[in-house]
Amino acid sequence: MSRTEQLSVSKTSVSKIAILALAIVFAAGLFVVGFDQGHIFSLVYGEQAFVDLTIHELTHDMRHAAGFPCH
Amino acid sequence: MKTITFITIVLVSGAIAGFVHGTINFALVEPYLDQAIGLENESLFASGEAEDTLEFWAEYESYRIWQKSGQVLAGVILGLAMGSLFGIVYALSRNSLPGKNDVTRSVILAGIMWLTIYIIPFLKYPANPPTVGDGETVMLRAILYVSFIALSGIGVVIFYKLSQKLQNNKKYFGLFGYVIFIIILFFVMPENPDEITAPMNLVNEFRFMSVLGVSSFWLSVGLILGLFWKKFEK
Known part of the structure; x- marks a missing residue:
């Protein structure tokens, strides 16, 4: 019985x-x-990307709202 | 279920739930973000780091519009990510979840994941609005937050596996063990190093709205994936 249960759980x-x-x-x-x-x-824009923070700013509001540390 | 069907229903349910999350945030959380950023600006003017000029406000408006417009899009991206994790866990645990059908099982799993990888970590490291947080500590805070989520998630899997090996009432030792593990984590893990200088009513109301938003995601993804699974399973 227990063998059957184990098989169904792992499948x-x-x-x-x-x-x-x-x-x-x-x-x-x-x-x-x-x-x-x-x-x-x-990867494309080099060091400038760390200044522009394009994705960071785009996701900024969701980042705060979802509980991620932002700044 | 075919691989392509499985991947599709997981991604679509995650994206829809993420859209719901982003939309609810747009309505409920944005006013608090605006308020907090307003305080941040006042602080910049007071300290002399910025001047209250037309140029400042023109630049501010341009990036605030970009930030706000990203709320729903970021919700969909986060929904795809968390929905993928949810889909993986559901596929691996479906046969051992309680519930009569896939909708019930999926919602139950969503509730378990909401509690263990969102609410419990939130109690230790709650969300903060923009005016709270020192840029110098952001990496440390990210490591602490992710570590707590990972430890809580791994903990629930380990103690669940342990409870499976036990018989009858002893199964509750798995739940008891997880609770003890979380209590230890609460004491062992360092506190958020940043001092909260913003008004606490603003911070608390922001946190409440934040919880409503994230909870809407978990409820939506549980319901939608369950319905899709029921419809497309062969």
Whole structure:
């Protein structure tokens, strides 16, 4: 009986690729809204991105409202 | 369920719930953000860091519009992110969640995640409006906040797994263990280093509205993913 329960608990009908893809969306989205201080745009614009803070300002209000430390 | 269907319903439910969150914030939280930023500006004028000129207000208006216009978009992005985490956890735990159908199970999981990775961390590190917070400590505060969320989330998984190994009433030791773990975390984790200089009624009202906004996300994502799962499961 307990063996049957264990099997049904561990069984999942979704693929590992789906889990990996969603994990990437989770990490990327969380970084954009919660923590970016110019890092993402610095890949293109260099140091100026840390001055412009384009994504930081775009997500500023949600960052405060969702409880993330902002400034 | 097909992989593409699973990913689609998770992302769509996260995006819709994020849209709801952003829209509610726009209505409820924005007035408090404006008020707090107003205090910030007064402080800048008083300290001489900025001057109350037309140029200042022109620049202020331009970036405030950008910040406000991002509220709903950022809600959708955050919704995609947190909805993805929710979808992963739901897929992995669906068979062991209580509830008669996917809607009930999904809402129950949303409630568990709302409590363990939002409300409990919020009690230790509550949201603050713009006028609160020293830029020098933002990295430390981010590390503390994320660490608390991660520890609470990992803790609930570990103690749940532990309770599964126990029989009958002993299962409650898992819940008891998690409560003790959280109490220890509350004492061990450092306090937010920043002093609150803004009026407390503004801070408290902002926090209340913030909780309403985030709670709307968790309720929405639980309901929507549950409904989608029920409809598309084969």
